[in-house]
Amino acid sequence: MSVKPRPGRVAGKKVLITGAAGGLGEAMAFMMAREGATLALTDIDETRVADLAWRVNVQTPGSAFAYAHDVASEDDWARVIDAAAADLGGLSVLVNNAGVGGPLAFVEQDTVENWQRQYEINLRSVMLGAKHALPHLRAAAPASIVNISSIAGLAAAPGMGAYNATKAGVWMYTKTLALEAAKADWNVRCNSVHPVFIKTPILDPFIAMAGGDPDKAAERLARGIPLKRIGEPDDVAYCVLYLASDESKFVTGSEFKIDGGMTAQ
Template identity: 35%
Template sequence: MNRFSNQTVLVTGGAGGQGASHVRAFHAEGANVLIGERAADRGAALADELGPRARLTELDVTDEESWAAAIRTAEETFGGLNVLVNNAGIQNPPALIEHTDQATWSRILDVNLTGAFLGTKAAAPALRRAGGGSIVNIASTMGLGGTAHYAPYVASKWAVRGLTRTAALELGRDGVRVNTIHPGVIATPFIHEPAAGASAAIADFYSPEPFAIPRLGEPADVTELLLFLSSPAASFITGAEYVIDGGLQLGPALQSEPA
């Protein structure tokens, strides 16, 4: 299928574990893809791999001027913007709230929340000019409950939910849909490598064995849902939240038949 032929998609954090999966899939479905990335070398390598319909845009999601430049690139290079995926995110090193410094708190919220806010702000006029489109915010199952030692990350992802719903109300009459995906534990470097300042990775102390689907998620699991939400097949869906976690939110599965 070519669900996104003649459309342009901007994915932030587009060369990371989930981001690269999203970029490749949109490209395979016919889209022009803009890889929003601070790691320019990694983003450029992915753009070179995919060819003329892919381009790196060096993007600091916390900077309004950087966003303006990314939107200009989309419109000047590919003629418009149809889909924005606010995928960029960072994790804090685990610590109790009382041991979390304000700089860490601010940095996590700047990237995970302010980045999505600035992206929505910058993209909304371009999506209107294109006749409508879609914004999908990649949040987390940590935005659905509390998780000890991760207050900045949890707070940022909870706030993305409110941002999504507000944007959906403001943009719906312009033909712009805004939705959220809450991935669980997905097998990417984000899970397998320690966050900056941390000594252990999430995968070191997490096991999916007790849950309904006893495996880590794969980036492709999230990508398939993202493609649906971004496509005309989801034209009546906005302000919605989709959990993709293999049943993590359900709690542990039964390990044996009850007596």
């Protein structure tokens, strides 16, 4: 299927975003569509991702397709990548955005099940996405892979062993992909994005610890951030937009911190 390009910073780009049903993925979807991309939006929650695609298409008609997608399943990756490439007429950008947190768990109380879940969704899915998307990305070059990691992949915290380890794995695996693609002359770039606290549902446990008060939770979380506030989803989406666009054609193997100066301290 051929989709007529619209003007914008990612005009003509064919972008697959995982974990797109809410939070960062939703912000990326609306921004990319406004800037000319055609989108394959995937999520394990089929109802919510279909609703998002409908809302994006109200804003920019014909720009979004939705797919149910379990990023921990290789069979699902193969199915979704092939369907998206057929619907979009190719694939030029992969945004590995899907991810999960877990309970605060110190080593003696942690479980194999917690580690396995975070490994499968946060880290193994990035490998599976790259593996199945690369043939399409090479064909559509210049192309880009953007992996959403976390500040927790660069700076550790007690009780977050599985999250720290899997997000650090995303950071380093991104560099491996970048070097492999560069040495093979594929013209496929790969970079990672590392947000700190952003106003998305991932903050729900912190809100619960603050007695259900989002403002109190945000105030507490902002104490360690030099800019003295937490981030908005668009703060991350703008970085992903840059990395998806040809504006970043000489940028690969890099990590982008969206952290209000937190890691500069």
